[in-house]
Amino acid sequence: MTNCIEIKGLVKKYKAFTLGPIDLQVPGGSIMGLIGENGAGKTTLIKSMLGIVRPTAGEAVLLGTDPDHAKEDIGIVLDDCFFSEYLRVKDVDTVLSRVFKGWDKGLFRDYLDKFGLAGTKNIKELSRGMRMKLSLAAALAHRPRLLLLDEATAGLDPVVRDEILDEFLAFVSDEDHAILISSHITSDLEKVADYIAYLHQGKLLLCDEKDRLLESYGRLVCTKADLDQVDRGYIVATRKGQYSTEALIRRRGDFKRLYPRLTVEPVTLDELMVFIVKGEQS
């Protein structure tokens, strides 16, 4: 399985913020979910990968080549529709068919039909959900091999999100295809992502298979006295409440065998983020 994305030592420095160094790979046929709080650097990472902002150091290899040469095979969806409100839906076809060599007018029309978008409609008349669908149709109609999605499902209702997530799953059924999707809606990522990368204050804190992450970490709820008995090597972070103490535990299976009396629950991506950001690091 070849990597569709290979990021090596990528750094982007601003006056008040530094992203990286970031190293990560996204294999073909997979979806990587990029999570992190606002301002963690998710959008900067995607922009740096594409050369929209110039990286200070490091490089991104997309589809085996440099980003400029790979753009013909990349589809991008940002957190809002990037087509002017003064355009009509069918104008997107007129413009992009002259930009992408591989633009498939028939496929674009098929997506418009599938998403219930009329070509004659003005973009300013479209709801947010419809605009995101238009962006997705535009990102897919040149038959890309890599999709870069920045908060593409934000603000959409669950039905639309579910439809779009189905599109993503269909897209990566081809082993040559991959998706990098940044999202705050971690439930979407739990549904479709194969890998999770967690950015915090510009640094990559976690990057692993989603199932392995969710299986290996656990949430321990116990008393402070119980927590004091636990081997510190298992504890990633703790949160102390008025009546109980919570801890993020690594190597959940081993922990359960070692401490059968204590209850460890599976952890969600949301909980993982909150523990790491707000918990006391062990």
Add this chain to the structure above:
Amino acid sequence: MTGLILKDFLILRKTLRSYLFIMIVYAAIAFSGVWTADIVGVLMVVVLMMLPMNIFAYDKQCQWDTYGLALPVGRTKTVAARYLCVLLLCIFSVALTAVLGVALFAAGRVEDPVEFMVTCSVMGLMSVLVNAIMLPFLYKFGPERARMMFFGIMGGVVLLIVAFLFPMGGLNWLKSLELAEPTLGQATIVPAVAALAGLVLLALSFLLSRHFYGSKDV
């Protein structure tokens, strides 16, 4: 690159229709004899100053730059597409003004077609000059800041001209110069020189804009 040029024209579709309508209204006013035909040329300069600013503002509104740089076009071609769009707008406007001038001449409202041709060429060159100065500002500072800066510069230029003319006697001094009527030969050369000068100005401006946009983080 044609896709990007087309995008700009599609965005300006409604504005261009209004522009055409206003030009015809002004031509009608010139036809009625209230204003001279030169007013059409002045309007052309004003409109050609506004249109590129509008394109930049519309692009900023929908974050097009971020998306545009993710397309397989490249920064140089992106800037080149914008310059070609502006050049096409200038050519379209000069041609339209010339056509209206011919119509006004046929209707007997333009006394000297040679003079009108020269005026039209000079106005066209001014439009190109204005854009050649303004576009690098738009690339460097974005539409909001560039607009303020540009109007500041234009205001400064007007003040300088007034400061120069005032001690000489103002407009009366200009009238006293009694410039010779342009000959037919001049009327042929002036448009050609204006077109060439306009192209050189735009080419220099393009190099500056490409430099600004090439190093810009969008």
